[in-house]
Amino acid sequence: MNSYYFPQFIVNLTILIKAYFLISLFYFMNFKFFIHYGLHFVVPFFIAFLFFRKQWKTVYLIFLLSMLVDLDHLLANPIFDKNRCSINFHPLHSYIAIAIYFIGLFFKKTRILCFALLFHMLTDFIDCYL
Ligand SMILES: [Zn+2]
Numbered sequence: 001m002n003s004y005y006f007p008q009f010i011v012n013l014t015i016l017i018k019a020y021f022l023i024s025l026f027y028f029m030n031f032k033f034f035i036h037y038g039l040h041f042v043v044p045f046f047i048a049f050l051f052f053r054k055q056w057k058t059v060y061l062i063f064l065l066s067m068l069v070d071l072d073h074l075l076a077n078p079i080f081d082k083n084r085c086s087i088n089f090h091p092l093h094s095y096i097a098i099a100i101y102f103i104g105l106f107f108k109k110t111r112i113l114c115f116a117l118l119f120h121m122l123t124d125f126i127d128c129y130l
Contacts, residue, residue: 017042032130039123040067044116052112059112066116069093085128093124 020042044063052059072090073079086093098121104114 032127035130036123036127039126040120044119047119062112063116063119066113066120069097069117069120086124087121087128093121 020038041064045060048056048059048063069092070086070090072092073086076090087098088094091097098118101114101117101121104110105118
């Protein structure tokens with residue numbers, strides 16, 4: 001890594017974040033959308049980058065893949081209802097599922113995945129109160 005790489009990376013990141021803010025604000029004008037997708041995409045990036053510096057790409061990928069739990073929405077009718085709280089409505093968002101994710105924290109192999117899933121649940125939970 002040359003010395004120029006790191007600052008340039010930060011500059012690129014800042015531009016990316018600014019673009020994200022602007023797009024969210026002007027296209028969607030929706031605070032809830034902004035918070036929700038920020039927590040789904042932007043915050044995991046920082047968690048991965050700050051706490052798992054060496055394998056941040058893998059960790060970020062696990063966070064993104066953890067969003068597959070939203071496939072359980074396909075079982076619901078309607079599939080998407082913005083006024084519905086996902087928590088304890090969909091099978092993979094049930095209290096039982098959350099308990100299983102919590103137990104998974106105690107095992108090294110499932111820890112990051114379960115942490116990502118719990119973070120997903122937290123995001124969806126916050127959403128219920130916005
Ligand atoms: Zn969800």
